[in-house]
Amino acid sequence: MFSTNFDDYCDFNDSICSNDSGFEKSYTDSFAASNNNTPIKFDTSDLGISLTPTKDVRRKLFKEDIDNIPEHGDDKVFESSILAMNTSTPKKEKKPKDPNKPKKKYASGKNRISRCKSPSQLMKIQRNRRMKANDRERNRMHMLNEALDRLRCVLPTFPEDTKLTKIETLRFAHNYIFALSQTLESLDNINSGQIQPQEYPINNEKLQNCSLSGDKIAKDAFREIFSISNKTEGVLNDGTYRSFQGYSRPFANGSNFMQTSEGVLINVGNVTVSVNNKGGNCITSTTGTGFFTHPSTFSEDLHQQNYYYQYSKSNTYNENSYEENNGAEREYFNQKNYEIFKNAFDIAANNKKLEKTEEYNYERFNNSLYGYNEVNCNGNANEYLHNNYYYNDQRCYRNFYNRAPNVVNAQI
DNA sequence: TAGGCCATCTGGTCCT
DNA sequence: AGGACCAGATGGCCTA
DSSP, rough: OOOOHHHHHHOOGGGSOOOSSOOOOOOOOOOOTTTTTTOOOOGGGGGGGOSSSSSSOOOOOOOOHTTTSSOTTTTHHHHHHHHHHHSSOOOOOOOOTTTTSSOOSSSOHHHHHHHTOOOOHHHHHHHHHHHHHHHHHHHHHHHHHHHHHHHHHHOOOOOOOOOOHHHHHHHHHHHHHHHHHHHOOOOOOOOTTTTOOOOOOOOHHHHHHHHHHHHOOOOOHHHHOOOOOOOOBOOSSSSSOOOOEEEEEEHHHHHSSETTEEEEEEETTTEEEETTTTTOEEEEESSSSOOOOGGGSSSTHHEEEHHHHTTOOSSSOOOOHHHOSSTOOOSOOOOHHHHHHHHHHHHHHOOOOOOOTTTHHHHHHSSSTOOOHHHTTTTTTHHHHHHHHTOOOOGGGOOOHHHHSSSEEEEE
């Protein structure tokens, strides 16, 4: 059988395994091919030596694999097994050789390494190369994972007990960056005076196509749909839209942009970004083909939830307490909002509809205290106050826009 | 139990 | 020659 001395498999130098990989020297190798050309591995832990990784290595090997390893000493069988190793990567077409390229002055590849080497020596070299390559590959993947971890950390939320998958992290980052960039750009336009109050038609066909595709809304698509470059709407005077609601449709006058005394509201295809200069920001997402609401936003204690999240621990609302609690105590991103936010983007990206649940109760809200109607729009003080207060509660606009309930949203 | 996610091994390819 | 990168294969863990 094979040697149990690690040095026999690592006879070049200690640099074979890097020091910073977080792993001890590992050894799992493919020595031969079975009858069906499946690469064979074996675990040297059975040999009484500790060569298996000590952390995060879950790979275990089976006895039947070991049984297929050729007997030690039969170098010809061993070598032919190596040569017969199956390759999983399809071969690519080789580039034509450059006739002007000077020839190498020495033998290369297998011929060179084979020179003056016995088969057993050759196998040692091959194994050590493989070990080094495996170690490098592990380190490379670890660095990639570390980069993903750093990306997770800079996303707006990262609950302690929840971890985005790799693909979720990338998708979430893409959407988040886009939403923020659009917000910044719009704010710049306001500050520079490029945006002037005016109406313009929206390209509903392109908006629909863009929304149905489930693709991420790219900048060009955004401009094409909304012609946002120098057209938007100015501040409304009647307070109708002071509530920071998310829309998947243009606002009442056809614009996708709205500025109020409390911030700005921007429609970006599937995503609405609200930047509130007092009470926090909001990102809302819809599929464009229907609306949906995270069930949790329909719970009876919504009032208390919003009250707590937006206005800290204050129990009553008035203009004074609003200002007083506009400080660091406010919890802008919590577990609940993270899930809603993530779900919103996920649904928008995949064009999925949320299944209705028993928690949907349309009638309950039609005449609710927070229901939105034309009277409210025209300035009923009490209702307006509530609408303003529940700026991330989409229910109150359902009737006004005659749309199905509703959207998912999140406060950031 | 199937499917998703992940870590790891592996050989091929490209480049220095 | 050797390193980086890639993609296929594999098996473990977890969850619905």
